[in-house]
Amino acid sequence: MTVLPRIKRRHFLLASTGGIVGAAAGLPAMAQEGKALPDYVAWKDADDLIVHSQQTLETQRGAIGSGLVTPSEDLYIRNNLPAPSEEIVADRDAWELSVEGVAEPRAITLGDLKTIGVETVACVLQCSGNGRAFFEHETSGTQWSVGAAGNVVWTGVPVRDVVAAMGGVAEGLDWLTGTGGEEIPDGVPKETIQVERSVPKEAMERAILAWDMNGQPIPLAHGGPLRLVIPGYYGVNNVKYLKRLAFTEEESPNKIQQTSYRIRPVGEKGAPSQPSMFEMNVKSWITGPLEEAGTGKVQIHGVAMGGITALEKVEVSTDDGQSWTQAQFLGPDMGPYAWRPFVVIADLGQGSHVLASRASTVDGQVQPETFEPNERGYGHNGWRAHAVDLTVL
Numbered sequence: 001m002t003v004l005p006r007i008k009r010r011h012f013l014l015a016s017t018g019g020i021v022g023a024a025a026g027l028p029a030m031a032q033e034g035k036a037l038p039d040y041v042a043w044k045d046a047d048d049l050i051v052h053s054q055q056t057l058e059t060q061r062g063a064i065g066s067g068l069v070t071p072s073e074d075l076y077i078r079n080n081l082p083a084p085s086e087e088i089v090a091d092r093d094a095w096e097l098s099v100e101g102v103a104e105p106r107a108i109t110l111g112d113l114k115t116i117g118v119e120t121v122a123c124v125l126q127c128s129g130n131g132r133a134f135f136e137h138e139t140s141g142t143q144w145s146v147g148a149a150g151n152v153v154w155t156g157v158p159v160r161d162v163v164a165a166m167g168g169v170a171e172g173l174d175w176l177t178g179t180g181g182e183e184i185p186d187g188v189p190k191e192t193i194q195v196e197r198s199v200p201k202e203a204m205e206r207a208i209l210a211w212d213m214n215g216q217p218i219p220l221a222h223g224g225p226l227r228l229v230i231p232g233y234y235g236v237n238n239v240k241y242l243k244r245l246a247f248t249e250e251e252s253p254n255k256i257q258q259t260s261y262r263i264r265p266v267g268e269k270g271a272p273s274q275p276s277m278f279e280m281n282v283k284s285w286i287t288g289p290l291e292e293a294g295t296g297k298v299q300i301h302g303v304a305m306g307g308i309t310a311l312e313k314v315e316v317s318t319d320d321g322q323s324w325t326q327a328q329f330l331g332p333d334m335g336p337y338a339w340r341p342f343v344v345i346a347d348l349g350q351g352s353h354v355l356a357s358r359a360s361t362v363d364g365q366v367q368p369e370t371f372e373p374n375e376r377g378y379g380h381n382g383w384r385a386h387a388v389d390l391t392v393l
């Protein structure tokens, strides 16, 4: 079983004290791993985050807790390119989106998009590489544990409403392609770095062009002023700073579509014939207690998601998967694409316990015990690797 070194409780205390002292001295707030929060996300909660790099921040497992909605201050960050300048959120309604591959293609401002329609959807935003750290093989890329995921409430206009307002999808176009608004440096071929993703056209039935996140205008770091949100699909398909929405005959020619984000055997190169990271799978993980607890009754918390299907149940084991108890869901059901916090109250004796959780969907998908390795370490949902070692004192 893969066990990750876990951050000890005293580090939480040290880190938060460091943050206060740092702030008093005019220094940037220190995050968990001792690295300062980058400027563009200085507003985030350093104590709840692990700073892997300037472009990759992970939510602490314990900070996820039994949170129904992930506070924006705690939500993970994954940027393939540096975020654009704050100037693009100075006048949000003036942001322009080019819509192509419809009967009446045109550019439309965010202000005008808001007059077409509006809907709110809760869904899990999760990086394809969430859980990468649990693979046994060497994987390149950020060693995410469980915190490259959050449950987010988005508000925006349904893509199908925009399409209807522009005369429908043109004939023979099978893909919905979104292009990110990052500047591409001169001399760099855009295919090599530009964030442009295509998803099967059918996904438009539930996709939205979002301007609000958790009830506030989307922060720049999370893709403001406008983001393509595809509920049930891995993070990469949720294109930030959306500047173009196009129905296309083929998938994007860019590297991020053609060869990256593909599931392939360890040691193999990416190719368009391999499965792309589209629909998420059923998954759950325990968020507390993580290391130590007192004897007697203890609340075991976690979160569970069905991917593109609603959950049926979550079971929890405190004996390394020998026996399972059905957990109680906490809080309102926010729909099939959202996660559901869960809890089990268990009576735990002194010693070590392996806590695991296993989610099932209404259509019979069950989180597997193990997960087959793939070169880039995508999509891990095996319950055993996600288990927690708890010492009851």
Ligand SMILES: Nc1nc2c(c(=O)[nH]1)N[C@H]1C(S)=C(S)[C@@H](COP(=O)(O)O)O[C@H]1N2
Pocket (backbone or CB within 6 Å): 075, 076, 077, 078, 079, 080, 081, 125, 126, 127, 128, 179, 180, 181, 182, 195, 221, 222, 223, 234, 235, 236, 237, 238, 239, 240, 241
């Ligand atoms: N324009 C743009 N969109 C993007 C990315 C990016 O780098 N640029 N990263 C993608 C990836 S890989 C993920 S996991 C999510 C991360 O979203 P977040 O940073 O808001 O958590 O955004 C996706 N959309």
Ligand SMILES: [Mo]
Pocket (backbone or CB within 6 Å): 078, 126, 127, 128, 129, 235, 236
């Ligand atoms: Mo990602």
